[in-house]
Amino acid sequence: MASITLGRYVPYKSFLHKMDPRAKIFALIILMVAIFLPYETYAVSFLVGGIIFVLTIVLLWIAHMSFLNLLKSLSALWIMMVFLLLIYMIAPRTTDFYAFSIGSWKIYWDSFIEAGRIILRLVLMVMISMILTSTTKPLDLTDAFEWYLFPLKLIGFPSHIIAMIITLALRFIPTILDDVQRIMKAQTSRGVDFEKGSLIAKIKAIISLIIPLFVSAFVRSDELANAMECRGYDPNAKRTKYRKLHFRWWDLFETFIVLLVFGGCLYLSISGFNPFNLLGIATI
Amino acid sequence: MSVKFSNVFYTYSPKSPFEYQALKDINLEFEEGKFIGVVGKTGSGKSTLIQHINALITPTSGSVIVDEFVNSSNKKERTKVLKPLRKHVGLVFQFPEYQLFEETVEKDVAFGPKNFGAKNEEALEKARKAILRVGLNETFFERSPFELSGGEKRKVAIAGILAMEPKVLVVDEPTAGLDPAAARETMSLFKEINKDGVTVILVTHDMDLVASYCDEVVVMDEGKVFTKCAPSELFGRDLTQYSLQNPHIFDFALSLKERGFEIETSSLKTTEDLAKAIARRHKRG
Numbered sequence: 001m002a003s004i005t006l007g008r009y010v011p012y013k014s015f016l017h018k019m020d021p022r023a024k025i026f027a028l029i030i031l032m033v034a035i036f037l038p039y040e041t042y043a044v045s046f047l048v049g050g051i052i053f054v055l056t057i058v059l060l061w062i063a064h065m066s067f068l069n070l071l072k073s074l075s076a077l078w079i080m081m082v083f084l085l086l087i088y089m090i091a092p093r094t095t096d097f098y099a100f101s102i103g104s105w106k107i108y109w110d111s112f113i114e115a116g117r118i119i120l121r122l123v124l125m126v127m128i129s130m131i132l133t134s135t136t137k138p139l140d141l142t143d144a145f146e147w148y149l150f151p152l153k154l155i156g157f158p159s160h161i162i163a164m165i166i167t168l169a170l171r172f173i174p175t176i177l178d179d180v181q182r183i184m185k186a187q188t189s190r191g192v193d194f195e196k197g198s199l200i201a202k203i204k205a206i207i208s209l210i211i212p213l214f215v216s217a218f219v220r221s222d223e224l225a226n227a228m229e230c231r232g233y234d235p236n237a238k239r240t241k242y243r244k245l246h247f248r249w250w251d252l253f254e255t256f257i258v259l260l261v262f263g264g265c266l267y268l269s270i271s272g273f274n275p276f277n278l279l280g281i282a283t284i
Numbered sequence: 285m286s287v288k289f290s291n292v293f294y295t296y297s298p299k300s301p302f303e304y305q306a307l308k309d310i311n312l313e314f315e316e317g318k319f320i321g322v323v324g325k326t327g328s329g330k331s332t333l334i335q336h337i338n339a340l341i342t343p344t345s346g347s348v349i350v351d352e353f354v355n356s357s358n359k360k361e362r363t364k365v366l367k368p369l370r371k372h373v374g375l376v377f378q379f380p381e382y383q384l385f386e387e388t389v390e391k392d393v394a395f396g397p398k399n400f401g402a403k404n405e406e407a408l409e410k411a412r413k414a415i416l417r418v419g420l421n422e423t424f425f426e427r428s429p430f431e432l433s434g435g436e437k438r439k440v441a442i443a444g445i446l447a448m449e450p451k452v453l454v455v456d457e458p459t460a461g462l463d464p465a466a467a468r469e470t471m472s473l474f475k476e477i478n479k480d481g482v483t484v485i486l487v488t489h490d491m492d493l494v495a496s497y498c499d500e501v502v503v504m505d506e507g508k509v510f511t512k513c514a515p516s517e518l519f520g521r522d523l524t525q526y527s528l529q530n531p532h533i534f535d536f537a538l539s540l541k542e543r544g545f546e547i548e549t550s551s552l553k554t555t556e557d558l559a560k561a562i563a564r565r566h567k568r569g
Contacts, residue, residue, distance in 0.1 A: 011301055179382075185340045186383040189375040190444060191367060191399025208395070211385035215430065 008174065009137055012064045015250070016135040021144035023251040027258040028132050034265035035124050040272040042113050047275070048265050049120045055261070056127045063135050074126060077119060084115040138170035143245055161235050168224070176217060183212045285351050285372060285451040285483060287314040287337050292346035294332055306332040308507040310346070314452075314485055319478045321494040321515070322487045324504030325527035330487045331378075333504065334454045337485070338375045339366045350452070371400045374450030378457045380441035384429040389415060389440050392429050396448040407447075414447035415440070419469055435466040442470070446477070453477060454485045459493065471497055495519070495531035496554045503528070516550045533558045 011017070016024075035052060039045040060067055088111035097109040133141070142163045149159035184194060187208045194205050267273065294307040306329045314320050322330050335341045336348045339355040347356030353369040356362045363369065377383070386392035393411035394404075402410065415424060418439040424432075429440050438458075445453070455474060459467035475497055478484045486498065494501050494515050501518055503510040505526050511518065519534040530538070537549045537558060547561045 182377065183383060185335065186375075186377045186380065188340060189338050189370055189373075189377075190383070190396040190448070191370055193367070208383075208385050212382050215385075216382050 008134060010064065010134050012135075014062045014064065014135065016059065016063045016131065019135075019254060020245055020247050020251040021136050021140040022147055022245060022247065023255050024132055024136060025141075025144050025148065026255060028128055030258050030262045031128055032125055034262045035121050037265055037269040039269055041274055041276075042117065043276050044268055044274055045117055046120070048268060049117070049124065052124055052261070053120070056124060056131070059131050060127065063131050065130065065134060070127060070130060074123060077122065080122075081115055081119050084118055085111055088112075088114045138173075139167060139243075140245070142167040142170065143241070143243075147245065158235070160239065164235065172217075172220070175220070176213070179213055179216055180209065183209055183216075286316045287452060287483070287485075288349045289313070289333075289336070290347055290349070292336060292343045292348060294329075294336070294341065295344045296332075298344065306507055307336075307343075310509055312502065312509055312512065314483060316483055317478075317481055318499045319475065319484045319497055320486065321498035321501040322485060322504060323489065323491065323494060323501060323526075323528055324510075325489075328504040328526075329507040330504050331456060334375065334456060334485060334487055337452065337454055338373045339363075339369055340375070367400065371448055372450055373452045373454065374445040374448050376442055376445050376453070376455040376458060378460060379438075380445075381434065381437035383441055383444070384437060387428060388426050389420075389429050389432075390425040392440060393443045393447045396444055400448060410447045410449070411443070414443040417446060418443045418473060435462055438462065438466075438470070442473075450482065452483045452485065454487070456487045457489070458486070459488070459490065489528070491519075491523075491529055492531045492533075495534065495552065516552060519552075520549070537561070 031052065035049065037048075039048060057067060060070070089107055091111070091114075099107045099109045099112070101107060136144075145166060146159055146163035149157065149162065153159045187205070188194065190208075192205045192208055193201070194209075197205065268275075289310045289312040292307055292310040293305070296302065296304045296306055310333065322333065324330050332341070336343060336355060337350060339348075339353070342355060342362070343357045345357045347354055347358070347361065349355075350369060350373060353363045353366070353372075354361050355369075384392050386395060390408055390411045393414055394402075394407040397407040397410045398404070412422075412425060416422075420436065420439055420443070424436070424440075429437060432440065442455075442458070453474070458470050458474070462470065471493060474484050474486065486493065488494065498515055500512060501515045502512045503518065503523075503526055510526065519530045520538070523530065529535075533552055533555055534549065537547055537552060540547060540562075541549075545562075545565065547565045549561075552558055552561065
């Protein structure tokens, strides 16, 4: 269960928590782009990935999150890694570094490096998003999101409605997780084993969880809609905000640092500059 | 089956800002065949307590022993296979109607017995018996549980637990949201089951229920057991600190006493007892 609750907002008081959510979303997007930029060689890719990885670990530490827990929740990535490896073993190679052979089938280091690069990118992506969601209140997140949709408002896009939908969806994640726990406990005491058992037993177990979950989710959404209407909610009305987002100088400072990192990555990507060449190290 | 808690502590989300100690050094025994009430205000740890009996949660420290089954913080002592324990301890959660999922009532009720290894026919047989026992008739067997009324759904869910033929029945607020008649029916069902030798543990806020049905009552407060005694011993003490109220009949008797009409209050359980006590006192003059 702990894996599901990962990424849930935890109220610590780090500077990441105090940062403006708009700046955080911007940083998230920029860093993700930096991670996924195409680089000339593998070495540069891994260098950039490594630098961002170290930065992310520092940020995780600042956000009071445990890297070990995060890795545990990503344990399913192993399956994906094996799958990627298999695919890259079949795919055409770009370098000639022969690793070993299975019978007459030659395996090149290429496949491992490619798979490793994708996994590194995915882990980074998940880590950065987790930092965002666990240091930002869901409401702040949607406020920031709505702010970003502002230009679309001018052409009549219902950004408020979208923001409200997102707010509600986020608001109900913990509630539904609680429901999951409650129903799982109820079914466990009726003899369901959610952990062990054959495939059919597992499917049956999941059905006994999913159906009650859907039923209660529908009941809840119905009640919520009624409650909102009773309080006179009108999606098209002009709204004021109770809490306003404030963009402070340190938000600007942090955005600047992120931009600096991004600029460096972009330069490496576009120019094809290989810092290893300067040091005289041969790389692939 | 008796249930024994020794030095049980339980902490939710340890080492996080949500850390919360729900149980603090619980030492408690629920004797076999008794009807025991567990009362206390919201957040006093009642629900956490009862989930230990079924090994749905494992103590942070200490152990819960149900006959030969051990649910302990110590991994070596802990019983590995918990299914038999869960067969013997039936747990009816608050608002159990939210656990229904099968297409028909009898299938849903048979779900528990089937999980515990009963053959299809045998499970359906047990299910039908349980459905009749909770006061629904044959017409319900083939109906969808989702088209029933709230009270009927509750009964089906309770039948789902009874069909497992547990030796300890734990019920969490079984009367919440039921109309008075349905609540009375449900409670007398539990009393009957108790008479068959099943230990019943009732979690509730309602002291009237405690007075009329329970042999013993456990009062929980802030994760600790405040007291365990016979209900009549409890009434008359100041319970407002625990957000509990004396049962109506007891309040009635107390106000009679205040006005100089002395009656025996130690054996008061139901309205009839009260009436009899008044009649006795009246005869004596």
